[in-house]
Amino acid sequence: MLNYILYGFGILLCIAGVVYLAAEYVKYISxxxxxxxxILTIGMFALLGKYFEEIGW
Amino acid sequence: MxxxxxxxxxxxxxxxxxxxxxxxxxxxxxxxxxxxxxIKSMEQEQRFEFEIEQEWxxxxxxxxxxMISFRYEIDNRSFFSxxxxxxVSLWRGEKQVTELFxxxxxxxxxxxxxxxxxxxxxxxxxxxxxxxxxxxKIIEGKTEQEFIVTVGTVYIEEPxxxxxxxxxxxxxxx
Numbered sequence: 570m571l572n573y574i575l576y577g578f579g580i581l582l583c584i585a586g587v588v589y590l591a592a593e594y595v596k597y598i599s600x601x602x603x604x605x606x607x608i609l610t611i612g613m614f615a616l617l618g619k620y621f622e623e624i625g626w
Numbered sequence: 627m628x629x630x631x632x633x634x635x636x637x638x639x640x641x642x643x644x645x646x647x648x649x650x651x652x653x654x655x656x657x658x659x660x661x662x663x664x665i666k667s668m669e670q671e672q673r674f675e676f677e678i679e680q681e682w683x684x685x686x687x688x689x690x691x692x693m694i695s696f697r698y699e700i701d702n703r704s705f706f707s708x709x710x711x712x713x714v715s716l717w718r719g720e721k722q723v724t725e726l727f728x729x730x731x732x733x734x735x736x737x738x739x740x741x742x743x744x745x746x747x748x749x750x751x752x753x754x755x756x757x758x759x760x761x762x763k764i765i766e767g768k769t770e771q772e773f774i775v776t777v778g779t780v781y782i783e784e785p786x787x788x789x790x791x792x793x794x795x796x797x798x799x800x
Contacts, residue, residue: 587647594655597677602654606647613643620636 657703659733661766664697665773676771686762686775690752694745694775700766702733709733710767712741716750716775717761723750726762745775753779 598606661676667688674684688694702708714727727743751758762773 583644587644590648590651590655594651597658597660598651598655602650606650609643609646609650613640613647616636616639616643620633620640623633623636 659704659708660701661769662699662701663764663771664699665694666697667694668692674771674773676766676769683761684773686773687778688745688747688775689778690750690758691748694747696727696743696745698741698743698764700731700733700739700741702735702737702739705735707732707734711765713763713765714743715763715765716745717763718759723760747777750777753777755779 595603658677663674663676665672665674665686667686672684672686686694696714698712700708700710700712709730709732711730712727713725715725716723726745727741729741731739731741733739745762750760757779758777760775760777762775764771764773
């Protein structure tokens with residue numbers, strides 16, 4: 570149970586960090602950089618979904 | 627492939643994607659040379675960043691006789707030194723009115739440089755009747771940014787009070 574809480578906490582902190590970076594620096598990123606970030610974000614959530622599928626959630 | 631290894635591969639993929647996003651933000655969003663100009667006119671300060679595209683040319687308003695102060699910050703967020711020439715000039719149409727500032731700068735890696743100059747509108751032609759528009763060009767290396775400077779006429783207003791009161795009309799005595 571504690572492991573899941575720690576995983577959740579870590580994921581929340583990662584999301585908070587990305588949101589902060591997005592708010593501060595996204596206006597300076599080039600169009601190609603924004604496209605690459607979008608593709609990586611989709612890939613990240615797709616792989617996360619596959620992981621949860623593998624562990625049976 | 628064992629199921630455990632497959633699960634770990636997905637997790638590594640998630641981690642790689644996340645690290646890739648962070649690297650893109652750092653390399654594309656943070657690293658580079660960033661220029662910001664602060665313009666103070668009529669007791670108001672405006673801030674313009676050269677990296678953010680403007681839909682239209684920024685406007686600067688001033689009354690004739692006022693001083694407009696400029697503070698130009700160059701932030702070199704890169705691993706190499708940045709040499710450039712900063713030239714500031716005022717134009718009216720295709721004709722250059724005056725050169726306001728010129729300096730060669732060399733900024734060390736991860737260092738900032740601040741440049742200051744003033745525009746004395748009293749040295750410009752006094753606008754008669756309507757406002758006068760000028761174009762301020764700031765050239766830093768290969769980048770150029772233009773601002774529209776509007777110099778307004780000076781109106782001398784008459785005080786509303788006290789107004790002269792007309793003498794009372796004489797009352798006819800019957």
